[in-house]
Amino acid sequence: MPLAVSLGDPAGIGPEIIAKCWDHRAAFGITPFVAVGDPRSIAAVWDGPIATIDDPREADSAFDIGLPLIAISGLEAAIPGRPSLAGAHLALDALELAVGLARSGTASAVVTGPVSKEQLYAIGFTHPGQTEFVAERCGVSASNVAMMLAGPSLRTVLVTTHISLAQVPAALSAALIEARGRAALRGLQKNFGIAEPRLAVAALNPHAGEGGAIGREEIEMIEPAIAALRAEGWHVTGPHSADAMFHASARAHYDAALCMYHDQGLIPLKTLHFEEGVNITLGLPIVRTAPDHGTAFDIAGQDRADPRAMAAALKVAASAVAFRCPA
Numbered sequence: 001m002p003l004a005v006s007l008g009d010p011a012g013i014g015p016e017i018i019a020k021c022w023d024h025r026a027a028f029g030i031t032p033f034v035a036v037g038d039p040r041s042i043a044a045v046w047d048g049p050i051a052t053i054d055d056p057r058e059a060d061s062a063f064d065i066g067l068p069l070i071a072i073s074g075l076e077a078a079i080p081g082r083p084s085l086a087g088a089h090l091a092l093d094a095l096e097l098a099v100g101l102a103r104s105g106t107a108s109a110v111v112t113g114p115v116s117k118e119q120l121y122a123i124g125f126t127h128p129g130q131t132e133f134v135a136e137r138c139g140v141s142a143s144n145v146a147m148m149l150a151g152p153s154l155r156t157v158l159v160t161t162h163i164s165l166a167q168v169p170a171a172l173s174a175a176l177i178e179a180r181g182r183a184a185l186r187g188l189q190k191n192f193g194i195a196e197p198r199l200a201v202a203a204l205n206p207h208a209g210e211g212g213a214i215g216r217e218e219i220e221m222i223e224p225a226i227a228a229l230r231a232e233g234w235h236v237t238g239p240h241s242a243d244a245m246f247h248a249s250a251r252a253h254y255d256a257a258l259c260m261y262h263d264q265g266l267i268p269l270k271t272l273h274f275e276e277g278v279n280i281t282l283g284l285p286i287v288r289t290a291p292d293h294g295t296a297f298d299i300a301g302q303d304r305a306d307p308r309a310m311a312a313a314l315k316v317a318a319s320a321v322a323f324r325c326p327a
Protein backbone atom coordinates (compact mmCIF):
# COMPACT_ATOMS: atom_id res chain seq x y z
CA MET A 1 0.00 0.00 0.00
CA PRO A 2 1.24 3.52 -0.71
CA LEU A 3 1.81 6.31 1.78
CA ALA A 4 -0.88 9.03 1.81
CA VAL A 5 0.65 12.52 1.69
CA SER A 6 -1.47 15.60 2.40
CA LEU A 7 -0.25 18.65 0.48
CA GLY A 8 -0.56 21.01 3.45
CA ASP A 9 -1.41 24.65 2.83
CA PRO A 10 -1.70 25.00 -0.96
CA ALA A 11 -0.07 28.44 -0.86
CA GLY A 12 2.98 27.10 0.97
CA ILE A 13 5.89 24.97 -0.18
CA GLY A 14 4.12 21.63 0.42
CA PRO A 15 3.03 21.11 -3.21
CA GLU A 16 6.53 21.97 -4.47
CA ILE A 17 8.50 19.71 -2.14
CA ILE A 18 6.12 16.79 -2.68
CA ALA A 19 6.44 17.17 -6.45
CA LYS A 20 10.23 17.39 -6.13
CA CYS A 21 10.24 14.19 -4.08
CA TRP A 22 8.43 12.44 -6.92
CA ASP A 23 10.87 13.98 -9.44
CA HIS A 24 13.85 12.64 -7.49
CA ARG A 25 12.20 9.46 -6.19
CA ALA A 26 15.03 7.20 -7.38
CA ALA A 27 17.80 9.35 -5.92
CA PHE A 28 15.97 9.68 -2.60
CA GLY A 29 14.99 5.99 -2.52
CA ILE A 30 11.31 6.80 -2.04
CA THR A 31 8.63 4.12 -2.22
CA PRO A 32 5.23 4.80 -3.87
CA PHE A 33 3.00 7.43 -2.32
CA VAL A 34 -0.20 9.21 -3.25
CA ALA A 35 -0.60 12.94 -2.75
CA VAL A 36 -3.92 14.29 -1.49
CA GLY A 37 -4.93 17.85 -2.34
CA ASP A 38 -5.77 20.40 -5.02
CA PRO A 39 -4.05 19.65 -8.35
CA ARG A 40 -4.03 23.37 -9.16
CA SER A 41 -1.62 24.02 -6.29
CA ILE A 42 0.86 21.54 -7.81
CA ALA A 43 0.44 22.85 -11.35
CA ALA A 44 1.16 26.37 -10.10
CA VAL A 45 4.69 25.39 -9.04
CA TRP A 46 5.56 22.35 -11.15
CA ASP A 47 5.10 21.32 -14.78
CA GLY A 48 5.57 17.58 -14.30
CA PRO A 49 3.01 14.85 -14.97
CA ILE A 50 0.15 14.26 -12.51
CA ALA A 51 -1.64 10.90 -12.46
CA THR A 52 -5.07 11.54 -10.96
CA ILE A 53 -6.44 8.43 -9.28
CA ASP A 54 -9.51 7.55 -7.23
CA ASP A 55 -8.21 4.56 -5.28
CA PRO A 56 -4.86 4.60 -3.40
CA ARG A 57 -4.23 1.07 -4.62
CA GLU A 58 -3.74 2.52 -8.11
CA ALA A 59 -0.69 4.48 -6.91
CA ASP A 60 1.79 1.64 -7.38
CA SER A 61 1.07 1.24 -11.08
CA ALA A 62 0.81 5.01 -11.64
CA PHE A 63 3.94 5.96 -9.72
CA ASP A 64 6.37 5.76 -12.63
CA ILE A 65 3.94 7.53 -14.98
CA GLY A 66 3.17 10.62 -12.93
CA LEU A 67 2.72 11.95 -9.43
CA PRO A 68 -0.29 9.99 -8.11
CA LEU A 69 -2.91 12.37 -6.75
CA ILE A 70 -6.32 12.06 -5.15
CA ALA A 71 -7.79 15.40 -6.09
CA ILE A 72 -9.60 17.76 -3.74
CA SER A 73 -10.73 21.04 -5.26
CA GLY A 74 -11.84 24.21 -3.52
CA LEU A 75 -13.80 27.20 -4.72
CA GLU A 76 -10.67 29.05 -5.76
CA ALA A 77 -7.13 28.18 -6.69
CA ALA A 78 -4.42 29.10 -4.20
CA ILE A 79 -1.71 31.57 -5.16
CA PRO A 80 1.78 30.54 -4.00
CA GLY A 81 2.92 32.70 -1.11
CA ARG A 82 -0.54 34.14 -0.42
CA PRO A 83 -2.28 32.21 2.37
CA SER A 84 -6.06 32.40 2.46
CA LEU A 85 -9.03 30.97 4.29
CA ALA A 86 -9.94 28.97 1.18
CA GLY A 87 -6.47 27.45 1.26
CA ALA A 88 -6.87 26.56 4.92
CA HIS A 89 -10.10 24.71 4.10
CA LEU A 90 -8.27 22.76 1.37
CA ALA A 91 -5.42 21.91 3.75
CA LEU A 92 -7.84 20.63 6.38
CA ASP A 93 -9.83 18.60 3.84
CA ALA A 94 -6.62 17.02 2.52
CA LEU A 95 -5.46 16.20 6.04
CA GLU A 96 -8.81 14.66 6.95
CA LEU A 97 -8.84 12.45 3.86
CA ALA A 98 -5.21 11.36 4.17
CA VAL A 99 -5.70 10.36 7.80
CA GLY A 100 -8.87 8.51 6.85
CA LEU A 101 -7.01 6.54 4.20
CA ALA A 102 -4.40 5.45 6.72
CA ARG A 103 -6.99 4.57 9.35
CA SER A 104 -8.98 2.49 6.87
CA GLY A 105 -5.90 0.58 5.76
CA THR A 106 -6.04 1.72 2.13
CA ALA A 107 -2.84 3.68 2.76
CA SER A 108 0.05 2.34 4.82
CA ALA A 109 0.76 5.61 6.65
CA VAL A 110 0.10 9.33 6.53
CA VAL A 111 2.70 12.02 5.87
CA THR A 112 1.45 15.55 6.46
CA GLY A 113 2.60 18.62 4.54
CA PRO A 114 3.15 21.92 6.39
CA VAL A 115 0.09 23.98 7.33
CA SER A 116 -0.50 27.49 8.62
CA LYS A 117 -1.93 27.31 12.13
CA GLU A 118 -2.93 30.96 11.90
CA GLN A 119 -5.09 30.25 8.84
CA LEU A 120 -6.50 27.05 10.33
CA TYR A 121 -7.44 28.80 13.56
CA ALA A 122 -9.23 31.43 11.47
CA ILE A 123 -11.56 28.77 10.03
CA GLY A 124 -12.37 27.26 13.42
CA PHE A 125 -9.62 24.65 13.85
CA THR A 126 -9.43 24.03 17.59
CA HIS A 127 -6.44 21.70 17.91
CA PRO A 128 -2.95 22.98 18.83
CA GLY A 129 -1.60 21.37 15.67
CA GLN A 130 -1.86 18.50 13.21
CA THR A 131 -0.48 16.07 15.82
CA GLU A 132 -3.46 16.53 18.12
CA PHE A 133 -5.91 16.44 15.20
CA VAL A 134 -4.54 13.10 13.99
CA ALA A 135 -4.62 11.71 17.53
CA GLU A 136 -8.28 12.66 17.94
CA ARG A 137 -9.21 11.11 14.61
CA CYS A 138 -7.48 7.91 15.77
CA GLY A 139 -9.37 7.91 19.06
CA VAL A 140 -6.25 8.51 21.13
CA SER A 141 -6.00 11.07 23.93
CA ALA A 142 -3.47 13.82 23.24
CA SER A 143 -1.85 12.99 26.59
CA ASN A 144 -1.02 9.50 25.30
CA VAL A 145 0.86 10.59 22.19
CA ALA A 146 4.29 12.16 21.95
CA MET A 147 6.04 14.29 19.37
CA MET A 148 9.40 12.91 18.26
CA LEU A 149 11.83 14.87 16.09
CA ALA A 150 14.18 12.51 14.31
CA GLY A 151 17.36 12.98 12.33
CA PRO A 152 20.19 10.65 11.31
CA SER A 153 22.12 11.07 14.59
CA LEU A 154 19.57 12.39 17.08
CA ARG A 155 15.98 11.77 18.16
CA THR A 156 14.28 14.06 20.65
CA VAL A 157 10.84 13.63 22.25
CA LEU A 158 8.96 16.56 23.78
CA VAL A 159 7.10 16.50 27.09
CA THR A 160 5.46 19.88 26.44
CA THR A 161 5.08 21.35 22.97
CA HIS A 162 3.52 24.60 21.79
CA ILE A 163 3.16 26.58 24.99
CA SER A 164 5.06 29.59 26.28
CA LEU A 165 8.23 29.02 28.23
CA ALA A 166 6.62 30.67 31.25
CA GLN A 167 3.91 27.99 31.26
CA VAL A 168 6.26 25.00 31.14
CA PRO A 169 6.94 24.43 34.88
CA ALA A 170 3.23 24.44 35.73
CA ALA A 171 2.44 22.15 32.80
CA LEU A 172 4.96 19.52 33.88
CA SER A 173 4.09 16.67 36.22
CA ALA A 174 5.62 13.34 37.09
CA ALA A 175 2.65 11.60 35.45
CA LEU A 176 3.05 13.54 32.18
CA ILE A 177 6.82 12.97 32.02
CA GLU A 178 6.27 9.27 32.70
CA ALA A 179 3.59 9.03 29.99
CA ARG A 180 5.73 10.80 27.40
CA GLY A 181 8.72 8.64 28.33
CA ARG A 182 6.70 5.46 27.98
CA ALA A 183 5.38 6.60 24.58
CA ALA A 184 8.95 7.35 23.49
CA LEU A 185 10.26 3.95 24.56
CA ARG A 186 7.41 2.02 22.96
CA GLY A 187 7.71 4.16 19.85
CA LEU A 188 11.40 3.32 19.53
CA GLN A 189 10.47 -0.35 19.61
CA LYS A 190 7.52 -0.17 17.20
CA ASN A 191 8.73 2.40 14.68
CA PHE A 192 12.50 1.95 14.76
CA GLY A 193 12.91 -1.73 15.62
CA ILE A 194 15.01 -1.10 18.75
CA ALA A 195 14.32 -4.03 21.03
CA GLU A 196 15.83 -2.51 24.19
CA PRO A 197 15.66 1.26 23.74
CA ARG A 198 17.71 3.69 25.82
CA LEU A 199 16.10 6.96 26.88
CA ALA A 200 18.01 9.93 28.30
CA VAL A 201 15.86 12.41 30.22
CA ALA A 202 16.80 16.08 30.21
CA ALA A 203 16.56 18.27 33.29
CA LEU A 204 14.45 21.41 33.20
CA ASN A 205 16.81 23.68 35.11
CA PRO A 206 20.47 24.55 34.48
CA HIS A 207 22.87 21.99 35.95
CA ALA A 208 19.87 19.72 36.66
CA GLY A 209 18.77 22.06 39.44
CA GLU A 210 21.99 21.80 41.50
CA GLY A 211 20.29 19.56 44.06
CA GLY A 212 17.35 21.92 44.41
CA ALA A 213 19.39 25.13 44.72
CA ILE A 214 18.11 26.51 41.41
CA GLY A 215 14.89 24.58 40.98
CA ARG A 216 13.09 21.58 42.43
CA GLU A 217 11.37 20.21 39.30
CA GLU A 218 14.06 17.55 38.95
CA ILE A 219 13.55 16.33 42.52
CA GLU A 220 9.78 16.57 42.64
CA MET A 221 8.78 15.49 39.12
CA ILE A 222 11.53 14.28 36.81
CA GLU A 223 13.32 11.88 39.15
CA PRO A 224 10.06 10.15 40.26
CA ALA A 225 9.06 9.68 36.61
CA ILE A 226 12.44 8.16 35.80
CA ALA A 227 12.17 5.83 38.79
CA ALA A 228 8.71 4.68 37.70
CA LEU A 229 9.92 3.88 34.19
CA ARG A 230 12.97 2.03 35.51
CA ALA A 231 10.69 -0.01 37.76
CA GLU A 232 8.92 -1.22 34.61
CA GLY A 233 12.24 -2.49 33.27
CA TRP A 234 13.07 0.31 30.84
CA HIS A 235 16.61 1.66 30.37
CA VAL A 236 16.22 5.31 31.40
CA THR A 237 18.89 7.72 32.62
CA GLY A 238 18.83 11.26 33.98
CA PRO A 239 17.91 13.88 34.71
CA HIS A 240 20.83 15.14 32.63
CA SER A 241 21.93 18.74 32.39
CA ALA A 242 20.69 19.68 28.92
CA ASP A 243 23.81 21.65 28.02
CA ALA A 244 25.88 18.45 28.02
CA MET A 245 23.44 16.02 26.38
CA PHE A 246 23.79 16.63 22.68
CA HIS A 247 27.46 16.42 21.74
CA ALA A 248 28.54 13.38 19.73
CA SER A 249 29.91 11.23 22.56
CA ALA A 250 26.83 11.85 24.72
CA ARG A 251 24.47 10.91 21.88
CA ALA A 252 26.19 7.53 21.58
CA HIS A 253 24.68 6.48 24.92
CA TYR A 254 20.97 6.86 24.13
CA ASP A 255 18.45 6.22 21.37
CA ALA A 256 16.28 9.25 22.16
CA ALA A 257 16.36 12.24 24.47
CA LEU A 258 13.23 13.21 26.40
CA CYS A 259 13.10 17.00 26.55
CA MET A 260 10.96 19.10 28.85
CA TYR A 261 9.99 21.87 26.42
CA HIS A 262 9.88 22.72 22.71
CA ASP A 263 13.17 24.51 22.13
CA GLN A 264 15.13 22.18 24.39
CA GLY A 265 14.48 19.42 21.85
CA LEU A 266 14.20 21.44 18.65
CA ILE A 267 17.38 23.54 18.85
CA PRO A 268 19.83 20.59 18.90
CA LEU A 269 17.79 18.65 16.33
CA LYS A 270 17.65 21.54 13.88
CA THR A 271 21.28 22.46 14.49
CA LEU A 272 22.37 18.97 13.53
CA HIS A 273 19.73 18.09 10.93
CA PHE A 274 17.99 21.22 9.69
CA GLU A 275 17.50 19.91 6.15
CA GLU A 276 16.35 16.42 7.09
CA GLY A 277 14.50 16.58 10.39
CA VAL A 278 11.31 14.51 10.65
CA ASN A 279 8.38 14.88 13.04
CA ILE A 280 6.90 11.50 13.93
CA THR A 281 3.88 11.08 16.21
CA LEU A 282 4.31 8.26 18.72
CA GLY A 283 1.44 6.43 20.39
CA LEU A 284 -0.89 6.20 17.39
CA PRO A 285 -2.37 3.06 15.81
CA ILE A 286 -1.13 4.41 12.46
CA VAL A 287 2.21 5.81 11.31
CA ARG A 288 2.26 9.59 10.93
CA THR A 289 5.30 11.68 9.97
CA ALA A 290 5.91 15.20 8.69
CA PRO A 291 8.88 17.31 7.61
CA ASP A 292 10.12 19.40 10.52
CA HIS A 293 9.57 22.80 8.93
CA GLY A 294 6.77 25.20 8.14
CA THR A 295 4.94 26.55 5.10
CA ALA A 296 7.70 29.01 4.07
CA PHE A 297 5.24 31.32 2.33
CA ASP A 298 8.11 33.74 1.64
CA ILE A 299 9.72 31.39 -0.88
CA ALA A 300 6.64 29.53 -2.17
CA GLY A 301 6.40 29.47 -5.96
CA GLN A 302 10.05 30.43 -6.47
CA ASP A 303 11.49 26.93 -7.01
CA ARG A 304 13.68 27.41 -3.94
CA ALA A 305 12.15 24.91 -1.51
CA ASP A 306 14.43 22.10 -0.33
CA PRO A 307 12.65 18.71 -0.49
CA ARG A 308 15.06 16.78 1.70
CA ALA A 309 13.01 16.97 4.91
CA MET A 310 9.89 15.78 3.06
CA ALA A 311 11.92 12.97 1.49
CA ALA A 312 13.17 12.01 4.95
CA ALA A 313 9.59 12.04 6.28
CA LEU A 314 8.52 9.71 3.48
CA LYS A 315 11.42 7.34 4.15
CA VAL A 316 10.92 7.31 7.92
CA ALA A 317 7.24 6.55 7.42
CA ALA A 318 7.99 3.67 5.06
CA SER A 319 10.63 2.31 7.46
CA ALA A 320 8.23 2.51 10.43
CA VAL A 321 5.58 0.63 8.46
CA ALA A 322 8.12 -2.09 7.68
CA PHE A 323 9.10 -2.43 11.36
CA ARG A 324 5.44 -2.59 12.41
CA CYS A 325 4.42 -5.05 9.68
CA PRO A 326 7.49 -7.17 8.79
CA ALA A 327 7.15 -9.21 5.64
